[in-house]
Amino acid sequence: MGKIPVFRSFQTSILVLTLLRSFDAMVLAEDGLLSNGDFESSASGNGTWQQGTGDGVESLDSWSIQGTVEYVGDGQRQGNMLLVVPEGRHAARLGNEAQISQGIKVEKGSTYSLTFAAARTCAQLESLNISVPPASRNMDLQTLYSSRGWDAYAWAFQALSDDAEVAFRNTGMEEDPTCGPIIDAIALKQITTPEKDKGNLVVNGDFEEGPWMYRNVSAGVLLPTNLDVTTSPLPGWIVESNKAVRYIDxxxxxxxxxxxxxxxxxxxxxxxxxxxxxxxxxxxxxxxxxxxxxxxxxxxxxxxxxxxxxxxxxxxxxxxxxxxxxxxxxxxxxxxxxxxxxxxxxxxxxxxxxxxxxxxxxxxxxxxxxxxxxxxxxxxxxxxxxxxxxxxxxxxxxxx
Known part of the structure; x- marks a missing residue:
């Protein structure tokens, strides 16, 4: 009889470990939008689009902010300019040297692709820095590929640990400190390099493996220059030129x-x-x-x-x-x-x-x-x- 509690204790320990492992699996980032990746959850401060002060928000659900970050909304104007909200009713605009970031759980050693929508506002030469340290990339927003006022982009990184921080930063310096790129619809997808088909030497020649695609938007996803094939959002392929190619579904x-x-x-x-x-x-x-x-x-x-x-x-x-x-x-x-x-x-x-x-x-x-x-x-x-x-x-x- 004295051994029964020990056995039950062992069973309980196994159950606890199983639950912990299940919890770890649950907190891993899933394919799709990041937490509040569409910025539809509320923000606090003076930068809400209804007030239109442009002074920046004090907080943004699920995101850490640095500098002037404005919470803009569909229909908002700045002078004679209509601000573009790529998806839904809200987006975030990054002022001079402003940044938003979010911590995510990933699988060490795996490759991930970030898909996001971006639009420039005041200046044609606006750019955006995307990073998951130590990986970092400056994205030039000069070329607008569509007349809708925004484009969707993809960028890939390899997870060096189980904890990662996704950051978007405006590196520019405008006369108006609130000017800067608008970002929206930030999504993550774990990608793998497909095995070669029998007899075919090309990797991912059918292009079936690639970045996250928006289900309700016919925008496609732009793949900008990426000379590092190991972290390409399109496994096996390199975009080696000045302009992007479009990934379509x-x-x-x-x-x-x-x-x-x-x-x-x-x-x-x-x-x-x-x-x-x-x-x-x-x-x-x-x-x-x-x-x-x-x-x-x-x-x-x-x-x-x-x-x-x-x-x-x-x-x-x-x-x-x-x-x-x-x-x-x-x-x-x-x-x-x-x-x-x-x-x-x-x-x-x-x-x-x-x-x-x-x-x-x-x-x-x-x-x-x-x-x-x-x-x-x-x-x-x-x-x-x-x-x-x-x-x-x-x-x-x-x-x-």
């Missing part, structure tokens, strides 16, 4: 295959690339699908595709039936690592909105060793495209 855009794809913007200033493992002297074929996002982008649309020392341009001719066209570049590897890359040949804008940048879409990028391939990937894409065309055509005939 099938809920809001036309995507050739699956749920995700990349839209190339700003001509030669928007380059996406990847280094793939190759054997010198071996012949390979890089194949990809070329399409349009279904967002009324002006023609002509074309991409320049690079595979090692080979390059070719491909024009999208808007086929009547299919939403994409299969293309390929054949090359012989000269080294153990070969660069593949894409950019849009033209600077395209939408036919219904000349202020919004757009461009061709790429998807399903594959690099195949022809000596190990049972079939030429060009033949696969050709047959697949023909079958798709026949099926769509048959459905049209049946509808008629």
């Amino acid at each position: 099938s809920d809001h855009y036309t995507v050739p295959e699956g749920k995700r794809a990349v839209e190339l913007l700003a001509g030669k200033e928007g380059i996406i690339s990847q280094m793939v493992d190759t054997e010198p002297g071996t012949k390979y074929t890089m194949s990809f699908l070329l399409g349009n996002a279904g967002n009324k982008c002006q023609t002509p649309m074309a991409v320049m595709a690079f595979a090692g020392d080979q390059a070719d341009n491909f024009h999208y001719s808007a086929p009547a039936i299919r939403i994409y066209e299969p293309n390929n570049v054949t090359f012989t590897a000269k080294a153990q690592r070969t660069r593949i890359a894409f950019y849009s040949i033209y600077y395209n804008t939408r036919t219904d909105d000349r202020s919004s940048l757009c461009g061709p879409v790429i998807d399903e990028v594959k690099v195949v060793d022809l000596s190990k391939s049972s079939a030429d990937p060009r033949s696969f894409f050709t047959v697949y495209g023909l079958l798709s065309s026949l099926l769509v055509g048959l459905s049209v005939c049946l509808c008629l």
